[in-house]
Amino acid sequence: MFHEAPGGSGAWWGWVIGSLVVSAVFLALLQLIPQRFRRYVILAITFLGGLYFALEFFLPTHAMPTPQDPKAEGNFLTPYLVPFGNVATVIGAWTVGVGVLNLCQVHGRRLTRGGSNVIYSFAFFVSMIAMLVFGLLKDVNKTFTDIYDLLFMHGLNTLDATMFSIIAFYIVSAAYRAFRVRSAEATLLLITAVIVMLGQVAVGQMLTSAIPKDSMLAFLRIEGIRNWVLTIINAAATRAIGFGLGIGGLAVALRIWLGLERGSYFE
């Protein structure tokens, strides 16, 4: 069912065009389904899709070595895992166009209506067209390559790094508000935070550096206390939260898979 054909060959084009035609026919048939039956079609497709992945996970496995992984194991459903996963990737790729279209609609309406924030919509269109043009032409000559690098490496990536670095200052302001002695729990949080922060930096570790590492009192070294807080107490709490999240995720996934989910979107 799943073939590989050399890119650009007749067979390859045949598969691409054939897939597009089959997809278009399938979508047209879906549109013809009466409204009252659409929910059942969605439930059936959801159930069958989830059933495949559940069976693939649970069915007994045997050795199925591959060139990439000689120790791989699987069952009769495993070879279809990647192709079925690729279906989701392809659908996701199509939706990128949906996002761009939505951005153009929203900012286009703002440009035509005018107002105080119209400059941002203008900047959006200029940026998008510039990245599109120089992204497509970047391999034409060195000038276009340099402009593309300027926009992407020195523009977009730099802006990403700037936003990321703002977090450092926001952590300080958030910590200043959060670490107050308002209650017993808040005081405990403050003390623990101070110990962990001091244990992370050389200046803090110098405070207890006089305690020899192999002495009976070595546990009082601040980096040791930090490690104990992070690996024993914090890890236990994080795992407990993880248990709850795992069970909760299982419950929601089960409800969606079996069509038991309720709420305005699911009915």
Add this chain to the structure above:
Amino acid sequence: MEHANLMVQILLPLFSVIIIAAILVARRKNLFIRRIQGLTAIDEAIGRATEMGRPMLCSIGLQGLTVPTLQALAITSYIVRNSARFGTRAIVPVAAPEILPVAQEAVREAYTGEGYPEQYNADDVRFLSGRQFAFAASVSGILVRERVAATFYFGTFFAEALIFAETGNQVGAIQVAGTPSTSQIPFFIAACDYVIIGDEFYAASAYLSREPTLLGSLVGQDIAKGVLIALVVVGAALASLAPVLGQAFVKFFTG
């Protein structure tokens, strides 16, 4: 590719049966659910935005069509339905393009279900960017320009969580957050007014709607957690007694 080992083959179907059985029982009985302050605060936040005459922002996270995002969408639907009665505007920024039509449909259905289809504004449910910090910058810009009065962060978040929360704090918004991303919970706790931790995020739809199926699922989750706790205690005891009992017992449970 991971496949189920013996313990997973036993526990996962067991938990699934427990959850489904609890759902079936819940359809015949009234079940109790304890108060979750963060979820009760949602109505308070909607009321505050209504009184101030300023909009709300509901972020559903950065991921696409995943279980946490669908759960966040269910909570956002509840928020929009409740705010529709008061005419409070809800802005829903989207980071993953594949979730955009889903979010638009959910919000439109929420307004229509409450009898206010004219309140739906397509520009308020919009795609911003798939890049993490471009999305963060866009949301921060919306928070400041629109002078948002209430913000709701439900879904999967990463490093940008603190950028949202601090910006919301700076504009004076009341903030409610809930995420399955354990690494971001501390930042939300430091910066937000109410935070829903751990599986309270997945309990939110049951808590807010009081739908019997969802309440039953919640009870099933609690029973499954009880089974897990019992296994943890048994496992800890067996691991402690391993020198006496031998490693066979421990190996059976660890797979």
